[in-house]
Amino acid sequence: MKQKTGVIGTESVVLNSSVVDDSITIEVLDEEVLRKKERKKIAFGQVSFGALFIILWEVLTRIGILDSYYWSSPTTILQTGWVALTQGTLLIDLGYTSVATIIGFILGTFIGAGLGLSFWWSPFYSKIMEPYLVAFNSVPKLALAPVLVILLGIGFTSKVTLAFLMVVIVTALAAYSGVKAIDPDMEKLLYSLGAKKRQVFVKVVIPSSMPWIISSLKINIALALAGAIVGEFIASKYGVGRMILYAGQIMDTNLVWVGVVALSLLSIVMYLVTIYVEKFLSKGMNVNR
Amino acid sequence: MEGRYKLEILNNTKIFKKNGQEFIALENTSLQIPEGRFVSIIGPSGCGKSTLFNIIAGLIKPTKGQVLLDGKNIIGENGHVGYMLQKDLLLPWRTILENVVLGLEVKGGKKEENIAKALPLIHKYGLKGFENHFPNELSGGMRQRAALLRTVLYDAEIILLDEPFGALDAQTRLMMQNWLLNIWTDLKKTILFVTHDIDEAIYLSDDIYVLSPRPGRLKTKITVDLPRPRNEGTMLSREYIELKQKLLDLLKDENDQDHAI
Ligand SMILES: Nc1ncnc2c1ncn2[C@@H]1O[C@H](COP(=O)(O)OP(=O)(O)OP(=O)(O)O)[C@@H](O)[C@H]1O
Ligand SMILES: [Mg+2]
Numbered sequence: 001m002k003q004k005t006g007v008i009g010t011e012s013v014v015l016n017s018s019v020v021d022d023s024i025t026i027e028v029l030d031e032e033v034l035r036k037k038e039r040k041k042i043a044f045g046q047v048s049f050g051a052l053f054i055i056l057w058e059v060l061t062r063i064g065i066l067d068s069y070y071w072s073s074p075t076t077i078l079q080t081g082w083v084a085l086t087q088g089t090l091l092i093d094l095g096y097t098s099v100a101t102i103i104g105f106i107l108g109t110f111i112g113a114g115l116g117l118s119f120w121w122s123p124f125y126s127k128i129m130e131p132y133l134v135a136f137n138s139v140p141k142l143a144l145a146p147v148l149v150i151l152l153g154i155g156f157t158s159k160v161t162l163a164f165l166m167v168v169i170v171t172a173l174a175a176y177s178g179v180k181a182i183d184p185d186m187e188k189l190l191y192s193l194g195a196k197k198r199q200v201f202v203k204v205v206i207p208s209s210m211p212w213i214i215s216s217l218k219i220n221i222a223l224a225l226a227g228a229i230v231g232e233f234i235a236s237k238y239g240v241g242r243m244i245l246y247a248g249q250i251m252d253t254n255l256v257w258v259g260v261v262a263l264s265l266l267s268i269v270m271y272l273v274t275i276y277v278e279k280f281l282s283k284g285m286n287v288n289r
Numbered sequence: 290m291e292g293r294y295k296l297e298i299l300n301n302t303k304i305f306k307k308n309g310q311e312f313i314a315l316e317n318t319s320l321q322i323p324e325g326r327f328v329s330i331i332g333p334s335g336c337g338k339s340t341l342f343n344i345i346a347g348l349i350k351p352t353k354g355q356v357l358l359d360g361k362n363i364i365g366e367n368g369h370v371g372y373m374l375q376k377d378l379l380l381p382w383r384t385i386l387e388n389v390v391l392g393l394e395v396k397g398g399k400k401e402e403n404i405a406k407a408l409p410l411i412h413k414y415g416l417k418g419f420e421n422h423f424p425n426e427l428s429g430g431m432r433q434r435a436a437l438l439r440t441v442l443y444d445a446e447i448i449l450l451d452e453p454f455g456a457l458d459a460q461t462r463l464m465m466q467n468w469l470l471n472i473w474t475d476l477k478k479t480i481l482f483v484t485h486d487i488d489e490a491i492y493l494s495d496d497i498y499v500l501s502p503r504p505g506r507l508k509t510k511i512t513v514d515l516p517r518p519r520n521e522g523t524m525l526s527r528e529y530i531e532l533k534q535k536l537l538d539l540l541k542d543e544n545d546q547d548h549a550i
Contacts, residue, residue: 189378192346193443194368195395204392207382285382286423 013148022131067222078085080254080260089243090262096238097228097267100156104163105224115214116175120205121197126176132175137169141229149234159231159239166227167220174216214278220273225267241268295324295358295479296345301354303340313353313504314340315341320498320507322481324446324481327473329490329497333540337505338483341373342449345481347374353459358447368396368440371445375452377436379424385435386411386420392443410438414472430461434468446450447479463521466493470519487536497546501538509539 030152058099060066061073068076084090126257146163182205192198232241240259247255303315315337322328332339343349343358344418347367363369371392374526386407393403414432416427424432433453440448453469454462466489473480484490490497494513501508513532515523521530 183378185374185376185378186380188348189372189374190391190395191348191367192370192372192374193392193395199395203395204380207380210382286425 013108070253071093072128072254076254077254077261077271084243084255085259088242089235089238090126090258093238093243094098094262096156096230097159097240098157098270100228100231100239101221101225101266101270103229104105104160105167105221108164108167109171109213109217109220111164112171113209115168115173116172116177116213117201117205117209119176120179120182120201126179130176133169133172135241137173141165142227144233145230149231154235155238159228159236162227162231163224164227170212170220171216172222174212175209178212179205181212182208200255207285210281217278218271218273221270222267225263225270226242230246243270262276290419294321294357295326295359295547296322296481297355297360298322298341298345299355301335301341301344301351301356303344303349303378304352310374315344316442316498316504316506317354318505318507322479322496324479325464325477325495326495327480327482329494330482330499331484331487331490331497331536331540332505332508333502334485335505336500336502338500340505342372342451342483344417345447345449346370350365353433369445370447371425371440372449373436373440374453375455377424377432379432379435381424384412384421384423385416385427387469388435389439389442391439402495404547407438407442410442414438414482414533417524425506433457434467437469441476441478447481449483452485452540453482455485462489467520468471469493469539470517474518487533488524491515491532491536497536500513500537511535 057066057071058074061068061071072080081090083203119129141162145158146166148161148165149158152161166265167266167282186204186208187200190204195203232239234247236242240263244256244259247259298318298320300315301315301318305312305314318337318341320328320330322516330341335417340349344351344364347363347365347369356361358369374530379385379463380391385393386404389401389407390403394400398406408420411417414434415437416431419431419435422428424435427435433456437453438451440450450469451539454465457465469480470493472478482493491513497511497513498509499508501505511532515528515532517528
């Protein structure tokens with residue numbers, strides 16, 4: 001403890017025992033190093049929690065607290081999965097579902113962003129369209145799946161279309177929010193420099209709305225996946241969704257679980273890729289302004 | 290000056306109309322500005338200074354009046370003058386260099402040529418080493434410099450500056466004022482400068498136009514005959530103090546008339 005002497009304004013005089021100099025040096029810690037340490041700890045925690053969960057699942061089904069007919073078990077899922085992968089069609093199904101998801105996601109993102117950004121060109125047109133966009137956004141598009149399958153057939157197109165529909169409006173609304181948030185003075189600046197409307201669009205509207213579009217990507221990839229799977233549920237020859245449906249019909253719960261786990265892994269991978277893309281784009285756009 | 294002006298603003302009136310109510314932002318204002326002058330426009334908030342600049346820059350059209358650049362009417366035409374708006378408006382997704390060349394880019398110059406023109410200015414006027422930084426990494430003064438360089442580099446003969454130093458602290462402000470005077474001397478532009486600050490107006494200008502509030506209209510023009518180059522000592526001279534007193538009186542009159550401020 002530091003003790004004050006009678007002199008106001010001096011703090012470094014200590015009457016304590018033999019210590020004369022009480023100035024302490026605090027080691028300056030590198031923030032980046034600290035953050036890395038923290039991140040390592042978090043990653044370790046995340047992995048341990050997952051491992052614990054899987055072990056618990058295995059143990060509970062082994063000792064019969066959970067009925068392994070319904071809940072399967074990690075090892076059985078792994079075995080069944082391996083068989084489905086090497087002898088069955090799991091690989092093709094996974095490919096089918098992911099390609100449908102990705103195409104729907106990319107089309108939906110680009111067309112949706114284009115639609116939202118196009119609203120900048122004419123406030124009149126955008127005011128007319130906005131309520132319809134909002135209304136269409138609240139339509140449960142998955143409920144349209146049977147119609148789409150009848151319309152487009154049980155092939156690939158109907159899956160892509162569903163994935164696309166899930167994404168396109170959300171992205172359009174996100175991009176439109178971006179458009180509405182543009183600083184009008186930035187447009188003014190460009191016009192004062194003699195810019196044409198097209199130049200303002202390219203140099204201000206698109207980059208300024210980018211953060212909004214980017215932030216919708218993460219949700220969109222999950223939505224696209226849901227769209228593709230529901231499409232496969234309705235009627236399909238391939239896909240993880242179809243595999244799950246088929247396994248359910250023949251009461252093969254293990255195979256159902258394989259499908260569920262495969263989908264989870266797929267969505268995790270896609271999510272991670274999206275985060276990476278997001279980071280890459282955000283850096284390029286200097287988004288954390 | 291044989292009656293030829295670089296920029297003539299003749300009897301400009303701007304009326305905004307909202308809910309059937311007319312609001313006169315600028316009334317019958319005329320300014321005649323010879324080439325190469327440093328002209329300040331001073332007046333209370335809301336008296337139509339930015340409106341006047343928007344008209345000169347061609348962003349809005351006056352309800353009545355003419356704007357002549359070298360005797361040619363430029364009403365409603367963009368791109369004739371360099372305009373720095375009240376905010377620095379650096380595009381946050383562009384680096385300083387990319388921001389500074391924006392005007393040239395809009396004009397359609399080649400990228401390498403634009404950069405070749407911008408770099409010497411950036412180096413000479415105190416932003417060396419920050420070319421590839423983003424605006425959010427710069428101090429207020431530096432951002433202001435970048436925005437000014439963007440305006441200067443646009444290479445218009447006339448530059449409009451709307452309170453460029455309003456947000457800066459006194460010390461940075463003085464530094465920036467000297468910096469601006471340097472640029473003005475080097476590049477021989479005609480500058481129109483809006484400010485609230487009487488000292489700033491006197492220190493920088495050849496002419497000061499005083500606007501009155503509501504409706505904004507030209508009140509007086511004062512010519513500043515202080516010798517150049519000017520420095521901190523200028524502010525202590527007798528002429529300077531007399532001018533300041535005169536301006537203070539003028540603006541005080543206005544405040545007496547207008548209690549809204
Ligand atoms: N687009 C507009 N519609 C309606 N009124 C406007 C518009 N633009 C400006 N005004 C009004 O015109 C008046 C003058 O505005 P202006 O921005 O020119 O003032 P200023 O002198 O630049 O003020 P400040 O010093 O605060 O920047 C203000 O009362 C403002 O409310
Ligand atoms: Mg203003």
